[in-house]
Amino acid sequence: MESGNYFAPVTEPVVHFDDTLDTLAAPLIKAPRRSYDLVALPGDFPDPTIAKINGSYWASATSAEWGGVFPLFKSDDLVNWEPAGSVFPNGLPAWAGSNAWAPEIFEENGRSYIYYTARRKGGVLSVAVASADRPEGPYRDHGPLVSQRAGSIDGCPVYDEKGRLWLVWKEDGNSCFRPTPIWAQRLNAERTALVGKKVELFRNDAAWEGSLVEGSSFIRHGGYLYMFYAGNACCGKHCTYATGVARAKTLLGPWEKCPLNPILTDNSVWKCAGHGTPIEANGRYFLFHHAYSVMSQEFVGRQGIISEFTWGADGWPAFEGRSVQAPAPNVLALHVEDSFDGAVLGDEWQWPIIAPRPSTELRGGQLLVPTSAARLGTLLARRTTAATYRAATTLDATALQPGTYGGIAAVGDPYNGLALVAGANGLLEAWRVQAGKLQRLAQVEIEPSASLTLRLECWGGQRYRFAYSTDNATWQPLETEGFTVNGTWLPPWDRGVRVAVLAQGAAGAEVAFSHFAIVNQR
Known part of the structure; x- marks a missing residue:
């Protein structure tokens, strides 16, 4: 700025990825396989979620104590993301006072839903839901679905093997030095309330998981329902977060945890990778999750990253090097x-x-x-x-x-x-x-x-x-x-x-x- 050009924009070419280029390559010259491992949402975007709705990809993330609450982003290629408003542009609903965490985007029969966490005013962390006629909103809040004494967080909707929709969430036992069961309970026809009895799927019982398991999300493959989840300490300078996976033939189990857990952990560029949503696109599989850049750690926060995974001969998902392959952000x-x-x-x-x-x-x-x-x-x-x-x-x-x-x-x-x-x-x-x-x-x-x-x-x-x-x-x-x-x-x-x-x-x-x-x- 001393030279008077401090505000001059920094530009670089925008690279658009198009899978059709692979199929259009000359017969004897095959185009290299394109990498989608990248920082999709640079900056503080923890607990990202992704869904494909009406041909486009939609994403959101934790907004914590900042509004607009649950920012929305739209992309046509998983690479270039544009802001598209927020779920609650004027702040949290009247019942909630803080901790706007872990939104999960879901679409059914042309209607969009956001299952999310917030803290009741003067009360506990709760999983709630809002819905809209379009993914960009406006959203109507339907209030809390579950509010356990220890707190309830990280709600995620998932269909069982019979096509019935359930809500899966974490009981926040680590907040009071207790285990953290992952629960499932049926959703009503309107998708705005729980019905029946809750069933425990599993809890933190592996050494790497530390005091918690959380952030459940799901994908089906090869006759199994796979749950990606996070374990250990999520945040700050001394975080130990990592990603695990479990699988079951039926939603209510029994659940088998991958013997190679955690399947996504630290390297020299990224650390504490976790809390993501898997998605299939053009026959390839990705996890949209967060991680800290080693170069900036807690000062920038947990950034939204896309990491590709493949399926091994043993049927388990695997990430290259068991770590985030996205390059460090080009800060300039x-x-x-x-x-x-x-x-x-x-x-x-x-x-x-x-x-x-x-x-x-x-x-x-x-x-x-x-x-x-x-x-x-x-x-x-x-x-x-x-x-x-x-x-x-x-x-x-x-x-x-x-x-x-x-x-x-x-x-x-x-x-x-x-x-x-x-x-x-x-x-x-x-x-x-x-x-x-x-x-x-x-x-x-x-x-x-x-x-x-x-x-x-x-x-x-x-x-x-x-x-x-x-x-x-x-x-x-x-x-x-x-x-x-x-x-x-x-x-x-x-x-x-x-x-x-x-x-x-x-x-x-x-x-x-x-x-x-x-x-x-x-």
């Missing part, structure tokens, strides 16, 4: 930029679901964000895709009202962030907000500017530095103690760090932003 090709010149704010922007969706407005090439007095204020965030990056936003500092701040922040959640903010009358401050408590790290006065750009730089997800510019060419660092700030503590156990614009102050004011960008660095 993954960047974010928004000039706020569209009619609506893009689906990629997120907001904390503990607060109502911000009533933002796009007008005259500016994003107008209403202020909030809570903690870091109103936050609108984008996922990061690398642990080393520069991020910047441009705002009109001359229009800030007294007691109002606008700026940019690296955010773990609404209670934890590092921010560079501008206030009225040319006040510039660096903030550290940890556990909801604000500490001012530095403060200077500058000449107010209608085009003030605030920048944060991050190295390895851990060290941060702040700077500002009034001409987008020359930069002045904000001198915090030691010049860099430690941000190791930022990511929550189950989420990556996001970069947000913020508007802090008493309700009734707004901050005008004209540009935002994140550019990854090596």
Whole structure:
């Protein structure tokens, strides 16, 4: 950005994969078999799900404490994915308060369903369902299906050998130091309630599974029903997650676990691979799952990956090298930029679901964000895709009202962030907000500017530095103690760090932003 081209887009050719090319190759020159092993959803997209509906592939993933809840993506080739809204664009349904986890997409008779996990307000984790006439929605919520005392998560619908639909889920026993049974129970004709009695399929009884098994999903092959599932610790710096598989002739068992479990585990590029959905496409088989990049780990979060598997002579699925074959993301090709010149704010922007969706407005090439007095204020965030990056936003500092701040922040959640903010009358401050408590790290006065750009730089997800510019060419660092700030503590156990614009102050004011960008660095 010192050279004035910080916001210049990074481009690279888009490669489209087409299986028909194999069949069109010259008789004596066979085209190489194309690899679909790739990062389909770079950034923080845990517990991904996939389904083929009306000729297209649809995907979603855990959104945790960020809205819109359960982002939707569409693809025609498993390679190029486009945002397509979210299941709950205005936040969780009224009965739920947090933990928007593990959506599972399902289609039957032209109707789309999302089976998902959320926590009852003041209560336990529960599996619920929403439905729509189209996979893109709008979705109508039908509320919880099961809420066991220890919690119920990771619901997945599956047909049994007689064509009857069941819900399979995990009892969250590890939350209270108990085993984690995988249960099955019939769904009613409307697919919105459970009927009959629940039946245990199996539980965590293998050493590699540790304290849990979870994330069940299914595929049929060779007369067996196969369940892909995850075991051990899912998240954070010390995760031990991996993928296993079990099979049975009938849904209610008996279930046989693969003797080679875990069948998908760590390598030098990816770690803690798990919680995925298998799918068959053009005679090939894939698991859409998550894993941490070794280069960015918890600072970016669990990324959505497609891994191909084959069927062995023993009838078990196998992944090459028992590990993720997707190459490391090309971080320089993954960047974010928004000039706020569209009619609506893009689906990629997120907001904390503990607060109502911000009533933002796009007008005259500016994003107008209403202020909030809570903690870091109103936050609108984008996922990061690398642990080393520069991020910047441009705002009109001359229009800030007294007691109002606008700026940019690296955010773990609404209670934890590092921010560079501008206030009225040319006040510039660096903030550290940890556990909801604000500490001012530095403060200077500058000449107010209608085009003030605030920048944060991050190295390895851990060290941060702040700077500002009034001409987008020359930069002045904000001198915090030691010049860099430690941000190791930022990511929550189950989420990556996001970069947000913020508007802090008493309700009734707004901050005008004209540009935002994140550019990854090596």
